[in-house]
Amino acid sequence: MLYLLALLLHRLPLAMGQYDICKSWVTTDDGPSWEFYACQPKAMRMKDYVTVRVDPAGITCGDPPERFCTHENPYLCSDECDASNPDLAHPPKLMFDSEDEGLATYWQSVTWRRYPEPLLANITLSWNKSIELTDDIVITFEYGRPTIMMLEKSLDNGRTWHPYQYYADDCMEAFSMPARRVRDLSTTSANRVLCTEEYSRWVGSKKEKTVRFEVRDRFAIFAGPDLKNMDNLYTRLESAKGLKDFFTVTDLRMRLLRPALGGTYVQRENLYKYFYAVSNIEVTGRCKCNLHANLCTFKEGSLQCECEHNTTGQDCGKCKKNFRSRSWRAGSYLPLPNGSPNACAAAGSAFGNCECYGHSNRCSYIDFLNVVTCVSCKHNTRGQHCQHCRLGFYRNSSAELDDENVCIECNCNQIGSLHDRCNETGYCECKEGATGPKCDDCLPNYYWRQGCFPNVCDEELLLCQNGGTCYQNQRCICPVGFKGVLCQQSRCEADKKDCDGAHSTRAGLSTVLLGVLALQLRGFVDL
Numbered sequence: 234m235l236y237l238l239a240l241l242l243h244r245l246p247l248a249m250g251q252y253d254i255c256k257s258w259v260t261t262d263d264g265p266s267w268e269f270y271a272c273q274p275k276a277m278r279m280k281d282y283v284t285v286r287v288d289p290a291g292i293t294c295g296d297p298p299e300r301f302c303t304h305e306n307p308y309l310c311s312d313e314c315d316a317s318n319p320d321l322a323h324p325p326k327l328m329f330d331s332e333d334e335g336l337a338t339y340w341q342s343v344t345w346r347r348y349p350e351p352l353l354a355n356i357t358l359s360w361n362k363s364i365e366l367t368d369d370i371v372i373t374f375e376y377g378r379p380t381i382m383m384l385e386k387s388l389d390n391g392r393t394w395h396p397y398q399y400y401a402d403d404c405m406e407a408f409s410m411p412a413r414r415v416r417d418l419s420t421t422s423a424n425r426v427l428c429t430e431e432y433s434r435w436v437g438s439k440k441e442k443t444v445r446f447e448v449r450d451r452f453a454i455f456a457g458p459d460l461k462n463m464d465n466l467y468t469r470l471e472s473a474k475g476l477k478d479f480f481t482v483t484d485l486r487m488r489l490l491r492p493a494l495g496g497t498y499v500q501r502e503n504l505y506k507y508f509y510a511v512s513n514i515e516v517t518g519r520c521k522c523n524l525h526a527n528l529c530t531f532k533e534g535s536l537q538c539e540c541e542h543n544t545t546g547q548d549c550g551k552c553k554k555n556f557r558s559r560s561w562r563a564g565s566y567l568p569l570p571n572g573s574p575n576a577c578a579a580a581g582s583a584f585g586n587c588e589c590y591g592h593s594n595r596c597s598y599i600d601f602l603n604v605v606t607c608v609s610c611k612h613n614t615r616g617q618h619c620q621h622c623r624l625g626f627y628r629n630s631s632a633e634l635d636d637e638n639v640c641i642e643c644n645c646n647q648i649g650s651l652h653d654r655c656n657e658t659g660y661c662e663c664k665e666g667a668t669g670p671k672c673d674d675c676l677p678n679y680y681w682r683q684g685c686f687p688n689v690c691d692e693e694l695l696l697c698q699n700g701g702t703c704y705q706n707q708r709c710i711c712p713v714g715f716k717g718v719l720c721q722q723s724r725c726e727a728d729k730k731d732c733d734g735a736h737s738t739r740a741g742l743s744t745v746l747l748g749v750l751a752l753q754l755r756g757f758v759d760l
Contacts, residue, residue, distance in 0.1 A: 252572060253527045255541035269542050271564040271572030272527040276367040279360065279516040280329050282536055286357045287325045287340065294341045294508070295322050301344050302506040303376055304495035310505050314341055325356070328511050337512045339375045345492060345507035348499060354509055356487040358516065361390060362536040363548050366480045368517035370446035375510040377493025378444055380433050381407045387484040389641055390631065392659060393671075394486060398446050399428035402435070407490075415450040420469070423454045424479035435496035442512075448480065467566035481521055524564025524572065525549035542576035551591060551635040552577035560611075561591040561635065590635040592619035613640040625653045646673040648684050680706045689718060 255272035258265060287293055294301070295316030302310040315321040323341035332338055345352045370384070384397040401407035410428040418425060432444040449460065456466040470477045492507045499507070520529030522538035526549050529538050540549040542564070543556035552561045556577035565573040587596040589607035592614045596605050610619035613626045622628055622640035632639045645653050645661035649672035655661045663672035666685030675685040678694075688695060690703040697709035701720030704710050711720035 252524060252566070255525070255527050255574075269574035269576045271524040271566065271574050272541065273522060273524050273564075274519045274527055274529040274538070276517055276519045279364055279518050280358075280514055282360060282531055283329065283516070284359045284361070285325050285328065286355075286359070288355050288357070289353070292342050292354045293324065294343045299344060299346075300505060301341075301508055302503065304493065304506055308503065323510070328356075328514050332512070337375055339510045339512035341375075342489075342492075342509040345499075345504045348501060348504050348507075351490065352492055352507065352509075354489040356489070356511065356514075357391070358485045358514070359391060360483060360536060361534075363388070363481055363483050363521035364518040364536075365477075365521045366448045366482065366516070366518045369448050369515075370485070371513075371515040372444045372487065372511060373442050373513040373515075374444065374493075375442065375512050376508070377435070377495065378432055378442065379489050379492055379509065380435075380494055381491040382433075382444070383488040383490065384446055385486040385488060386482045387486070388478065388481060389483065389629065389638070391484045392641065393644055396426050397485070398426060400430075400433050400444060401428060402430060402433040404428035404430055415447040416453075418451070418454060420454055423451050423469075423473075424476050435493060451480075464569050467572075468569065471565055471567050485516070520548075522549045524566070524574070525576075542574050543579075544577055546633070546636065550637055551633060555579060557588075557591060557635070560589070560594040561637065563637075587618075589619045590614075590639075591637070592635075612637045613642070625655075627655050627657055627659045644671055646671050649673055682707070695719065 252271050252273045253275065254270055256267045256269045259268045293316070294314035298313060298315040298317075298321075300310045301312050301314060302308065303312070313321055314323055316324070323339060325340045327338040328340045330338055340356075342352070342354050379400070380402045382400045384400070385394045386397045387394050399408045399410060404410050404412040408428050412430040413425075413427040414429060414431065415427070418427075452460055452466055455469045456462045460466075489509050492509055495506065520526075520536050520538055522529065522540065523544070525542045525544045526538040526540050529536055531537075535547075537547055538549045540546065542549070543553050544561070545551060545553050550561070556579055559578050561577060562575040564575050567573065587605045587607065589596070589610070592610045592612050593607040595608040597608045598605050604617065606617045607619045610616070612619075613623045615621050615623050620634060625643050626640040627643060629636070629639050629641045641659065643653060643655035643659065643661055645655060646667070646669075647653070649667035649669075650661040650663055652662065660670050661672045663669070664685070666676055666679040666687065668674050668676045675681050678688050678691065679685040680688055686707075688706040690697050690709050691706055692703065695703075696719070697703050697711075698717075698719050698721045699712065699715045701709040701711045701715065709718065709720045711717070714724050716722050716724045
């Protein structure tokens, strides 16, 4: 009777799409024992456990104090931001506070007083823990939504970043991507990174404040518009490659690239109405516990799964020390409706004599070497005991050797790096002129154009001559009458007989030498 009751209590939440019972104590003919089930924590507001960072330094308004305007009253600049006055300050923590009596409190950036220099701001949310998104990410902006922004994600606590979604009033102009809607995606493209124009165009309404990352619409591709067919979604999460990881993050980053313009071009005579202001960020999800825990608690400043099934670790990502007789596996939603716990088994089998750190379940004895070695190492590991990382991967210093995420992909930029391998800290070996951990940036005096190339011109050493202007460090735009890489040569008019006259004398020995130097640097032909 107790067994039937336990089984009934287990099946009830599964019918509602919840896996929230990990085990039951049952009595069988062989005696009492634990029966394990797949389980996971309930969804919760993840902003209550987040750490936020805003950069670059000085992007938050108020130091020094500054006035700002609104698009509704662009010339009535009576509002002020002052970091030293609590009533006038707009620090990052106001993106996550509770707003009393409907009065919005918000983080605010400095105004675009340095136009045309871009007004750029990054807002980074970190949990120091893998979480699985269960609902839309909703960002609420005051005084207008950005016309261009990006949402990025990290799966390794901010070491590497990947695009999550692009936002722009003109996707083709901003990101060279066609605009798409999530609701138009198919089952084979549900995890596609896309650009949307839905949240960036100016509509002139104060009610249009939110920018979304549409998690529910992507779920609906499998579960239907009302999310009633969750079994189909769970099946897809198990079978579709990369789909489960698509909804998993350790960090999120909003890259704000251009503020709201009020439906017009930038009005340079009044730059105090251009800035960013975020009043709220909602992130709903659950701790990722690999279906090995139904509780996740906040301890010592971070979230921690309360692991069952003889597992351990922050994400229940490995077997306990005496339960490694077979390789660790995440729990599974399949077979429906109960799923599989894939609990770690107690030591004592023959396999337990060879340590592969959970990355292989087969060993081979090499007779002439008299050694036992692990076979077919998984999780991008290699070596006799699967203790090293494959080429193109590096060791995750925050993970134990038996963690399935112990090896992280180098992700070297294919154009800027010499090869796809990196050192033990994840830094790639860069080609000449390239820099950065992934070789996706350029050193000073170089510019990026499918690789890093030396500047043809700049405002310090390689100056355009005779009134020429430097265009993106790539070429000099010469005035009428001059030509050459640095506009150092006079251009003889067609009706002039004397090409050695006044114009030619300007191109003396020094400018000729400059021209030769520039030609050697870049090999450009005359414009």
